[in-house]
Amino acid sequence: MVEFVLEVEELHTYIGQHHILQGVTLRARRDAVTVLLGRNGAGKTTTMRSIIGLLHPARGAIRFEGAPIDRLAPYEIARLGVGFVPEGQGIFATLTVDENLRVAMHREDAPSRERLRRMLVLFPDLERFRHARAGTLSGGQKQMLAIARAFVNPQRLLLIDEPSKGLAPIVVEHLIGALRAVKHETTVVLVEQNFAMAEALADDFYLVDDGRTVHEGPMAALAGDAALKKKYLGI
């Protein structure tokens, strides 16, 4: 068993002519939560999209459980057991909550339905609005749905991009609680601007600036380093 579920090495990605990622490196430890921090436009979302295959890197390597995945299509990467919760949740607004969850299943079989049931227990709001159109949910509920969708399959790696974005503080609290309840089941790579949330959930951190990894280490170390926080996060 490889120590790192996900390894990203010296990743360079272009969007059109723009050299967005200029050498991103990160490693996600098994069953831990790794957070990607950085200012707006640093390249965090681009990194996530490169990992899940929506963008093809120009240079560098991405390895999942030791095997390279940088040339695979997104659906192939998903089938390997990588879940992706994008910025803005990516909910299918015209489908019902139930349908959203069913689409997420790789296969509609008994184990998946069992996991679906568990999700509904964990997120009671989703049970309540099970047959309502997903577009009518509140921001917080949509985020719960997005996360529940990710867990409907047995995931070995979960990529979550800015889950707290646009949510009220009390909803963020609820979200942290929900994520804490499921984090032990899988390895998580999290992108988060909300430092309090990152601090509450993450074990390791990687700091990205101008498309490059500039710092890394255990989360505890960052929490105490005011100079580093000020320089790269402005807080």
Place this chain on the structure above:
Amino acid sequence: MKRAAPVLIVLALALLPLLGMEPRVYLTLTVAGLAMGMLIFLVASGLTLIFGLMDVLNFAHGALFSWGAYAGFGAVLLLDRRAGWIESPSVALNALALLAAVAAAALVALVLGVALERVIVRPVYGQHMFQILITLGASIVLEELIRIVWGPNDQVMPVPISFQGSWDLLDVIVLRVPVVAIGLGLAVYVGLQLLLHRTRVGLIVRAGVESGEMVQVMGHNIYRYFTAVFALGSALAAVGGLMWAIFRQSVSPGMGGEQLIFAFIVVIIGGLGSVTGSLIGALMVGLSYNYVAFLLPKAALGVNMALMVLVLLVRPTGLFGASR
């Protein structure tokens, strides 16, 4: 309430012409209009799904309409000459002949559709301009092939005897073919709705219409669904073409191109990716065309253009379209 509005508008529009003509004429025109609408719906439904899911402007759709008509034409000629199923007074044989023609049209279109998608369309995904150009080129080639194999002139389409003529209901003459067309259209609509809302494939297609990217991220090979939807849309267009040939009792190589414009208007009115939208839109177009054609023949096409413009002004994404 928002969704009921278009339906109410259609009903209102449908009843309006009663003010200008006697009920018997109105009924005949209404049946003709509904039938025409249903046939356009067949073509438009495929087109709207292809647009909605794949973001592909398929100019070859009209050519598939023509090929469907000619494939059915060929089947019918064969059955007529070899087995006399068309001339036979037996309703069963006539129905069988019709079914055979439909099957021929659908089969030819499925094969052609898959070939087109793989060879012509797939290489240019995402590049709208080239999609438009290349499907246009393909449609020219396909139409010319018809002219080469079948000749460039219009030909008469034999219609099975039991479907010719009309029924006499309460002193009103109701033509048979339009009724068959309406029935077929409704069956297709119900079938499509069941497919989209009650099957897993339909679920994924509906999700894909909203976001192809997210569907991929969920582990589904969206390209396979693209091929399937393209093939289905092609088959629908082909059956539409066949029914149109029966309706008009003739086939001509350019028939696809002529009808494609109606299908486009309907897709714009109904909204990209919405089957219900294309049904309502098609009925609106069919009815208004027939009513206006009776009252002011030259303004018929103009009315549909005006409808399209009106919808664009009020709701640019179409009556049932998702705002993207």
Place this chain on the structure above:
Amino acid sequence: MTTPIASARRDERARRWRRPTLWLRLGVLALFVLVPVAVPSFQATDLAIKIALFGALVASYDVVIGYTGIVSFGHAMFFGFGAYSVALAVGRFGAPTYGHLLLGFGIAVLLSALVATLIGAFSLRVKLIFFAMITLAFAEFAGILAVQWSALSGGEDGLSPKMPGLFAVGWEGGRVLGVPLTGKLVTYYVVLAACAALFLVMARFVASPLGRALQAIRDNELRAEALGVPTFTLQIVSSSFASVVATIVGGCYVMWVRYVNPESALGVPLMLDVLLMVIIGGIGTLWGSVIGAAVLLTARLLLPDLRGLGTLLGGSEIAQRLTERWLLVFGVLFVLVVFFFPKGVLGTTRDALARRRRPA
């Protein structure tokens, strides 16, 4: 003290006179000027002026499709507006005069600008695909209108107007430098001058700040918007401009051909021709339009010889029909060119030259 941009511009202007492309273009222009006097065949003259006309028309289409990045199927319609307007103005009000001619052009230009702006205003808000479909609908509608409103347009048979004064067929004006001056000759040079002028205007347009902004929109609309470019307005301005140019070309076309009917001036066949020409020449290369026009028109001229080839192939009915249906060949050509030469003759050439200059 000059800014870097100003000095760069100065250098570019100085270099302009030494660039080979300029001399190439002047050479081509000289060719056009010399054809009617140097080559005795009328066919050659006719071909030359048609290349000039269609070159200008296709270039205006390139402005829309190649520089602004919008696919429109209505372009032929604007050409038709110009053609019909001039034909009507000159033919329907008694004996033709220069005033009628100018009136025809004027009305057409105004009409086209109006229609293009309107169509753009309510269709450009939606996706590109929608816009393409809508322009197609309008173009077909215009075609049907032309056929049905026969009282005005002469229906399917069209109109055959006579041109006024210097442009009339029968006019003769003695000899200049040993060359007999005829109405045809005068028309040739005036139309050629008009096409050349339009070409220059278009070249200026795409090189101007407005033109560059349009290219930015074409390359990445969201980014251009984020940079503060008023994309919507510019797209409308650009397509209206291109439509007006097409209209003027249409009027000139009637001056030379003196015949207009729905199929040759408005219809889908014309639009298809324009599309093929712009692809062959190269989308986004203004001068490629002339190449595309030259290739297609010359090929079509030599087509009767192609039919002869059909009988050589054994005279079987299918082979016969194959060569008769040149449209099939056209279609296949179309698809192949889009597949393998998406940048057209000029675009591919430019890429090849660039690669040779920069050994990357």
